[in-house]
Amino acid sequence: MALIEITEETHDVILDLKYATTDNFTDAPVYTNPHCYLHEEAEELLRNAIVLAQPFGYRFRIFDAFRPSEAQWALWNHTPDPEFLADPRRGSPHSRGAAIDVTLTDEHGNDLDMGTGFDAFTPLSHHGNMEISVEAQKNRCLLMGIMTTAGWDFFRNEWWHYQLFNARRLPVFSDTTLPNPMMKNI
Numbered sequence: 001m002a003l004i005e006i007t008e009e010t011h012d013v014i015l016d017l018k019y020a021t022t023d024n025f026t027d028a029p030v031y032t033n034p035h036c037y038l039h040e041e042a043e044e045l046l047r048n049a050i051v052l053a054q055p056f057g058y059r060f061r062i063f064d065a066f067r068p069s070e071a072q073w074a075l076w077n078h079t080p081d082p083e084f085l086a087d088p089r090r091g092s093p094h095s096r097g098a099a100i101d102v103t104l105t106d107e108h109g110n111d112l113d114m115g116t117g118f119d120a121f122t123p124l125s126h127h128g129n130m131e132i133s134v135e136a137q138k139n140r141c142l143l144m145g146i147m148t149t150a151g152w153d154f155f156r157n158e159w160w161h162y163q164l165f166n167a168r169r170l171p172v173f174s175d176t177t178l179p180n181p182m183m184k185n186i
Helices: 040-056 069-078 134-149
Strands: 003-005 037-039 059-064 099-105 161-163
Touching: 003 040, 037 040, 040 059, 040 099, 040 134, 099 134
Parallel strands: none
Antiparallel strands: 003 037, 059 099, 099 161
16 A cells, blocks of 8 residues: 555644544544545655745644545535535545645644635635735745645645645545544444
């Protein structure tokens, strides 16, 4: 398997896996055994981004990374909105371990203002939205600058979502391929 586990200790990040909590758009946990994984190519780009952010005193808070295909179906069945969710029949970059949802935190672990919260399914979440504060616009540009310099592609509708270029070349992974499955019985 080409998935590598991301931990707070190994990568100096803050894990806040929203789909393991009720603090997500479904209002229910999707993962019962949360772990954070990325495809080995994406893990290398995350390490690049961490190195770029550190001199400025920033760290990454990770909201989601690898998402088993079963989880993608659970999210899609709850809210089948192709503007914000990949149709699981085509496969999501998350289900390939090729995407990560992140924000930046300051040296005290406080999230930078990005204008909306994670998974705010609204045009205010779009990159380049001028209806959010100037500070939030600057912070989004900072995040995008770090991530794209590190080699990531971005999704224009979600300021928090970054993925490998050409992610569809990678296979979709099921929860059953993990050494420790993440999903509840659905």
